Amino acid sequence: MMSLPSQLPPSPRVRALRLAAVLTALAMLTASVLGIAYALKPSAEPAPEAGFAAGSALRHGSSSAEGKSLGDTYGNGKIPLDELVRIGPGRYLAPEAAAAFTLLAAGLREAGYAVKVNSAYRSLADQEGLAKRYGLLSEGGTAAVGTSEHGLGISVDMPLSGEALRWMESHAARHGFGNTVAGEPWHWTFVGAR
Numbered sequence: 001m002m003s004l005p006s007q008l009p010p011s012p013r014v015r016a017l018r019l020a021a022v023l024t025a026l027a028m029l030t031a032s033v034l035g036i037a038y039a040l041k042p043s044a045e046p047a048p049e050a051g052f053a054a055g056s057a058l059r060h061g062s063s064s065a066e067g068k069s070l071g072d073t074y075g076n077g078k079i080p081l082d083e084l085v086r087i088g089p090g091r092y093l094a095p096e097a098a099a100a101f102t103l104l105a106a107g108l109r110e111a112g113y114a115v116k117v118n119s120a121y122r123s124l125a126d127q128e129g130l131a132k133r134y135g136l137l138s139e140g141g142t143a144a145v146g147t148s149e150h151g152l153g154i155s156v157d158m159p160l161s162g163e164a165l166r167w168m169e170s171h172a173a174r175h176g177f178g179n180t181v182a183g184e185p186w187h188w189t190f191v192g193a194r
């Protein structure tokens, strides 16, 4: 760069100050770019337990490819069994819920707890049978007909010891399951992709 003869060349001290200012500006720019990149990064998933890849399994198994759940397609309690996946003797869930349940059950077993499913998908006839035994929800009983999450193939009823329940409370969500009915600690519903 040419300097006019009348200008004194900057002293070494001034040059050092300018350099420091430029470096500081660069550092701040870098920090803000990194900060933005970090903020845009998808939040870190909780570390999956050894051998599990729950997150990716849930994403790949998305039933929302066509944007409709089986419950939406067929109606509560009217899903054909051959659309469902068997998770145990007489126990069926919608495919995505079943895949997530498999990981949840493996986690429970690995933590040392027994996995028992007393109920999963319930047809309308099943729901009506329960309503006869336990009373309709709308009439003060505990059974829902036509509105049960069991009729959508996304819920399981699992008897859980106190310790197993605590495990579920801290781990089920990472497998997409939540305890969705207050006062029914056995009722766990796949909510991951809703």
Ligand SMILES: [Zn+2]
Pocket (backbone or CB within 6 Å): 150, 155, 156, 157, 186, 187, 188
């Ligand atoms: Zn239930």
